[in-house]
Amino acid sequence: MKWFHPLAFASIPLMIVSERPLAAAEMDLYVGTYTKKEGSKGIYRFGFNTETGALSSGELVAETKNPSFLAIHPNRKFLYSVNEVDGSGGASAYAITQQGKLMPLNQQPSKGAGACHLTVDPAGKYVLVANYGAGNISALPIQPDGSLGEATGFVQHTGSGPNQRRQEAPHAHSIYTQDGFVYACDLGTDQVLVYRLDAAKGTLAPSDPPFAKVPPGSGPRHLAFHGGYAYVINEMLNTVTVFQHNERSGALEPLQNITTLPEGVTGNSSTAEIFVHPNGKFVYGSNRGHDSIAVFAIGEGGRLTAVAHTSTQGKSPRNFALDPSGRWLIAANQDTNNMVVFKVDASTGKLTPAGHSAQLGAPVCVTFMPAN
Numbered sequence: 001m002k003w004f005h006p007l008a009f010a011s012i013p014l015m016i017v018s019e020r021p022l023a024a025a026e027m028d029l030y031v032g033t034y035t036k037k038e039g040s041k042g043i044y045r046f047g048f049n050t051e052t053g054a055l056s057s058g059e060l061v062a063e064t065k066n067p068s069f070l071a072i073h074p075n076r077k078f079l080y081s082v083n084e085v086d087g088s089g090g091a092s093a094y095a096i097t098q099q100g101k102l103m104p105l106n107q108q109p110s111k112g113a114g115a116c117h118l119t120v121d122p123a124g125k126y127v128l129v130a131n132y133g134a135g136n137i138s139a140l141p142i143q144p145d146g147s148l149g150e151a152t153g154f155v156q157h158t159g160s161g162p163n164q165r166r167q168e169a170p171h172a173h174s175i176y177t178q179d180g181f182v183y184a185c186d187l188g189t190d191q192v193l194v195y196r197l198d199a200a201k202g203t204l205a206p207s208d209p210p211f212a213k214v215p216p217g218s219g220p221r222h223l224a225f226h227g228g229y230a231y232v233i234n235e236m237l238n239t240v241t242v243f244q245h246n247e248r249s250g251a252l253e254p255l256q257n258i259t260t261l262p263e264g265v266t267g268n269s270s271t272a273e274i275f276v277h278p279n280g281k282f283v284y285g286s287n288r289g290h291d292s293i294a295v296f297a298i299g300e301g302g303r304l305t306a307v308a309h310t311s312t313q314g315k316s317p318r319n320f321a322l323d324p325s326g327r328w329l330i331a332a333n334q335d336t337n338n339m340v341v342f343k344v345d346a347s348t349g350k351l352t353p354a355g356h357s358a359q360l361g362a363p364v365c366v367t368f369m370p371a372n
Contacts, residue, residue, distance in 0.1 A: 025051040028100050029321070031058065031332065031339070032067040032081055032365035039337065039361025043067050043081060045100050046358060048368070053328050053341045053354035062102040064092055069117045070367040072096075074124045078146035079367075082115040082129060083107065089115030091129055091140060093148045108148040112136045117174040117222075126153075126202055128175045130184055135170030137184050137195075139202050152202030159189035162217045166236060173235075174222045181207060181250035185220040185232065192220055192232060192243075194250045212252035214241045224283065226276040229302035233260065233274035233285045240274065240285060242302055256303045260285050260294040273319045278326035282307070282349035286317040286331070293320060293331060293342075295349045310351040313340045321366040328354070332363035339363050 026047050033040035042063040047056035067081035079094045079102060090109040094102035114133025120142070121128065127140045127148060139153030161167025171188035182195040182204060192214070194207040214220050219236030230243040230252055238260045243252035260271050269289030276283050276298075283296040283304055291312050296304040312320075314333025322329050322344070329342045329351060339358045342351040 025049050027323070028369040029330070030061070030070055030072075030079060030367045030369075031360060031363050032070045032367070033360065034068060034084075034334070034362040034364055035065050036361055040363070043070065043079075043102060044360060045102075048323065048328075048330075050323060050325060050327070052356075053343060054356045055339070055341065055358045058358060058360055061100070062092075062094055062104065067092065067365075069365045071118050071120050071127070072367060072370060073120050073142070073146065074122065074370070076370060076372075078105075078142075080118060080120065080127050080148070082110070082118050084114060084116050084132075086113055086133060089113055089131060089133075091115065091118055091127055091148060093127075093142075093146055095146055105145065105147040108140050108150065110140070111138045111151050111154050119175055119177060121177050121197060123199060125199060126197065128177070128182060128197075130172040130175040132171050132173055132187075135172055135186065135188060137172050137175055137182075137204065139197065139204055141202050153197070153204040155195065155204050155206075157184075157186050157189060157193065159191070161188055161190045161219070163219070163236060166219060167217070173220070176223060176225070178225045178230075178245070179247045179250070183223060183230075185223055187219040187221060187235060190214050190216055190218055190220065192223065192230075192252060194252070196250075207250045209249075209251055212243060212254065214254075215239075215257060221271060222274050224274050224276045226280050226298070227302070229255075229298075231274055231276065231283050231304075233271045235270045235272070238269055238271055238287065240283070240296070240304060242304060244302065255301065258296070258304050258306070260287050261290055262309050265290060272317060275320070275322055277322060277344070277349065278324065279346060284320070284322070284329065286312070286320055288316045288318065291315055291317060291333070293317065293329065293351060295351065297349060307348065308350050310342065313353065313357070314338045318364045319366055321368055323368050324371040330366050332366050334362050334364050337361050337363070339366065
């Protein structure tokens with residue numbers, strides 16, 4: 001496989017020499033990138049001060065091609081990344097050492113081109129992967145040592161959408177788990193597909209109903225759950241679709257569509273990431289082109305009201321992340337090679353630049369180490 005470069009890991013320590021002390025207010029965050037001839041080389045680790053919002057200098061902890069999305073195992077011992085390439089992509093597995101570095105375990109094909117998103121199921125038994133180019137999803141079993149086995153589950157999506165340039169075929173863009181179900185946003189078919197994961201066999205089967213629809217031409221990209229609702233950010237129409245989420249059946253019933261852009265804004269723009277604040281009062285979504293974070297207040301019945309639009313101080317915020325406390329937001333600006341820290345007002349949801357930033361080539365995924 002062209003994406004498999006085991007020698008690229010040669011410079012990474014394979015033994016833990018000593019435990020790296022962390023200050024009480026410091027936590028690790030890992031950043032996935034698009035690798036370039038001159039720029040980033042893989043996955044980087046930064047220290048983050050939860051009191052001041054300051055970022056330490058980043059260090060390369062895994063050299064690998066296009067690790068554009070990351071996920072950390074619930075036990076905090078392993079990290080997984082996609083390798084987003086056009087031919088045959090896959091996922092990489094790493095052990096997280098006591099020093100915060102990554103020790104390579106193995107790589108496994110994900111049964112499709114353009115692996116772009118992944119998640120670990122809550123039980124820590126499977127890594128689920130969305131393959132954008134191939135328009136399919138797969139389940140890879142996690143071995144006792146944290147490495148990945150061959151795919152046990154696989155589903156090929158079918159269909160298309162009204163935008164023949166972007167929706168000529170299925171494009172699985174993201175994958176999540178919630179209340180025992182698996183959800184996959186497919187940009188090409190304007191669907192959020194719903195599956196059941198067999199925990200014993202690692203297979204995926206369509207739920208009933210098997211999918212929910214967003215308005216034609218929307219292009220669903222990512223989603224976030226909270227309190228019986230699901231929030232889907234639509235890349236092509238710059239909108240968020242709010243769904244009522246049935247925790248028993250897994251079904252999604254549409255309630256609202258709301259723009260992510262300020263009134264009167266024109267020009268090319270597309271959305272990327274979406275998250276719900278830990279306090280459950282606000283939703284955040286990123287706009288590329290407008291280069292902003294849209295802030296929404298969650299109201300009665302889960303519906304959203306626009307609160308603010310804050311510049312990310314860079315171009316193309318493909319991803320951002322809220323720290324576990326909800327006090328800080330870090331935006332990753334892919335096209336200006338910078339990450340910018342914002343302070344979150346817990347009462348209004350609004351963002352204020354914290355005066356801290358870091359340079360990194362094409363950052364595309366910011367992942368905080370989960371809280372104990």
